[in-house]
């Protein structure tokens with residue numbers, strides 16, 4: 001069994017407080033959108049898919065408790081207002097914005113249905129949010145298996161094992177379970193084809209050292225922790241077969257926003273001829289944006305860089321730049337973009353996804369919320 005970032009049953013939502021990992025496994029109960037928004041902003045829960053799941057399930061909790069209304073129009077307006085609050089919590093990952101658009105559509109469409117009541121609107125939205133959990137887990141298993149098979153074909157035709165380098169945390173702690181890039185590593189391990197994993201510590205939040213290392217040790221997957229600055233040397237001397245990272249937003253031309261440090265990994269991988277993969281569900285793809293230049297990059301508080309476990313490690317008075325993400329140009333994504341629908345070259349993405357990413361009646365430029 002993998003670790004659970006989210007524990008949900010009708011009427012109960014808990015998140016594993018990832019600020020306390022790996023020392024303490026503390027689950028925090030959430031019962032409102034405001035609480036979820038604050039937990040997401042504080043990065044108690046993080047990871048593009050997990051952010052969307054916790055946000056939507058917190059709205060389900062409120063609706064199950066009878067929030068919103070009275071009247072259908074007021075209820076739909078309430079749903080949309082709550083979703084906007086969640087989308088505003090962290091701007092770079094697209095998953096929450098996509099889920100907000102979809103949930104808003106579900107509420108509005110049900111409210112317009114002949115015979116609709118407040119109860120049926122609440123039920124439709126709750127069910128959509130709950131179904132997201134199972135879909136994410138199913139998508140991640142597809143991403144893991146499709147990515148593992150593609151990576152093996154591209155890097156190791158002789159049937160041996162491969163060594164993969166990954167960045168940040170893209171595992172069970174960033175999703176409903178199994179993970180995206182870490183899902184590929186899990187699938188390689190299950191196939192008996194994983195020689196070793198290198199995980200970068202991923203300063204300044206240390207998702208790699210605190211979360212990915214925790215998941216890999218927990219499941220006894222062979223892995224070595226390295227600093228972000230060791231990645232080039234690892235690719236030069238440690239037999240790295242491929243780099244696989246996650247994504248917060250993949251745009252139409254394949255440019256990808258992901259955790260800060262991803263861009264330089266892609267440059268180093270290119271230099272060493274190491275295939276560079278992005279693993280992400282289609283819900284992390286945003287065909288509304290043409291290139292990565294349009295992606296809003298979140299900047300986090302300077303204390304997250306200057307302090308470590310509440311102790312200041314940087315000189316007082318120094319200025320800080322702390323972007324949480326960077327953008328990797330599509331031409332550096334040489335292995336491909338691994339989704340639950342298949343593995344695509346960046347130039348194939350738009351055609352492959354545009355027919356399937358948008359729900360009925362959505363167009364390429366449908367507004368998010």
Ligand SMILES: CSC[C@H]1O[C@H](OP(=O)(O)O)[C@H](O)[C@@H]1O
Nearest residue numbers: 046047048170174246247258259
């Ligand atoms: C499958 S998680 C995708 C993505 O989210 C992480 O960012 P954060 O920890 O700030 O939420 C990281 O960029 C992962 O690659």
